[in-house]
Amino acid sequence: MASTPTALADVVSRWREPATRAVSRLIPGGVLWYVETADPVFALTFDDGPDPATTPRLLEVLARHRARATFFLLGERVEAYPRLVAAITAAGHEIANHLMRDERSALIPDARFRLDLARTTELLAPYGPVRWFRPGSGVFTPRMLRTAAEQNLRAVLGTLVAANKGGPADERIAKSLLPGVRPGSILVLHEGGPQRQGVADTTDELLTALPPLRAVTVSDLVARSRT
Template identity: 55%
Template sequence: MTLPLVAALGPVLRGRVLFAVPTRAPRFALTVDDGPDPATTPALLEVLARHGARATFFLLGERATEHPGLVARIAAAGHELGNHTWRDEPTWRLPLDEFAAKLADTQRALEEHGPVRWFRPGSGWPTARHLAITEGAGLRCVLGTAVAISGAGAGTAGSAARLDAVVRRGSVLVLHEGPGRAAVPGTVDALLARTAARGLAAVTLSELA
């Protein structure tokens, strides 16, 4: 299943949150949340390399500090790092001071490996006050055009076809990796074959924007 985030949240947060990028270039942004994880990140990197694709990985600070080698591999392969705060939780529920601390801790962990300019909130809903904190830290909030919310983050047999049907020029696609999501690299493999056949290239958010 895919959820059209622009329709749901665009009227509320348009202008402060990136959902898509108007462009005539035949490209879209591939983003992956909740890593890094030894169960999925290496396979994802292999798939992306095979297709000559690049992605933005929205990483959790807690997992980044546990697996710094994987963060280094992501950056060394030419992919982009994004801040997904410290752990997998609904960030909109966090008190402002706790949110700010977790955002900063994650930023420090990731900036050891490369620049970080994008932020994605946990559970997909930023508040105005949380946005002010992220903007003060020099980060731009990005959600997406479509997010896979079934099949453990897009790992069902039909996920690639359903995602291919909604990806267009300038789209920002949201997938997930980590424990219980071993099928996601296969979905990405099949999806990239489909989008390439339509002349669309997967790139990082910064390349798209």
Template identity: 40%
Template sequence: MAQPQSIQLSPARTFRRWLAPVGRRLFGTLVRVETTEPVVALTFDDGPHPLYTPQLLDLLAQHQARATFFLLGRHAAGQRDLVARMAAAGHAIGNHTFSHIRMPQTPRWQRWRELWQARRVLAPFGSALFRPPYGGQSYGSRVDALLFGYEVVGWSGHIEDWVAQPPDRLAERLLAQMQPGSIVLLHDRLANPRDPAAADRGPLLAALAHVFAQVSARYRFVTVPGLIRAGTPVRVPWFRPAL
């Protein structure tokens, strides 16, 4: 009986096969985690907000939930006590630039300044996590984040909470995003609201309270670093203009 022949890869193909996971780790954007554990990462952008963020922190504490906050330096600068409260409660704090710039359309020197200024404001509470405003990222801005030592975090789902919606609709959409390993994009503040009515975060807080009551027995809400520890990170090419 003939023995199956082994397939010999060329040196070039072997190198590409070795390089692919390295490239995904260095230049890929984290969008979810492969896991069988019932864990979800809720992430909140653009804060902190002097009114809504404390209410959100109270709600998270009530349900023993942890979250990740991608903060703007300009908003955090005057609310250091609130940033410290987040960190003390076990939440993760990531960089979202200083003033919510569109990374792909911004000159490199300004991108560096935005990342550095926000990092200084968030120290010593900031983590090595970064989310580009509007989800916009170019090859150049991805390299900049890499040079600053950041893990770039995208998302696997969102509920368009930048548009005014009733709490029941927001809750319905959020429940639909609940999958083990999901990273969900939310906002505790809107940096530049396109819909002025959506600046009110009250409906989102009501929706979150409903969702926690529905699924807290089935899901644990963890930080992005906690989610990574629960399984295998999925990183993908994420190069697109700012929305």
């Protein structure tokens, strides 16, 4: 019997996460892609906030599910929406560095990358400790990792990535991700701007379907590492 498109999609989803783990072992540099753990937890992360169109409702969803997350925030939006940053940390979530703007970090000149990384940490520091950074578009270079290490930051990517874009495909994001989430996964979602308001519904759907797996911060996940 021929496989249906849905069945094929489920197979792809189930193998996407372990495939990313396998590939990441071949890439040097100490980038965090996942964590080996026996605990029933995964890290939930959000890029590109804070934003009044998405962050408040996301916080409501996370609170309802008693979930924790790491928010990789843009420096220019931290400056624009300080109350939202305060709300994120007040709710028990972790903040991390996503540089100043929503752009490809690998294309930024070395000097500006260094300054933008430091400036974003400086903006975040009043709200809590900053241990992690995520390069824009998920692309990094050795010099970026060296600069981050000099600033006591470690790069975090992820094993599963999705972005709400405001179209019909948004309704299928959670279903496509669910088969691949397992203990130690790092899940990357995107907020920021009216076109991404659906991220709250995506998150709600994921957290409703995932128990007994529980969403935690990146730091909590690392603390549960078996290695």
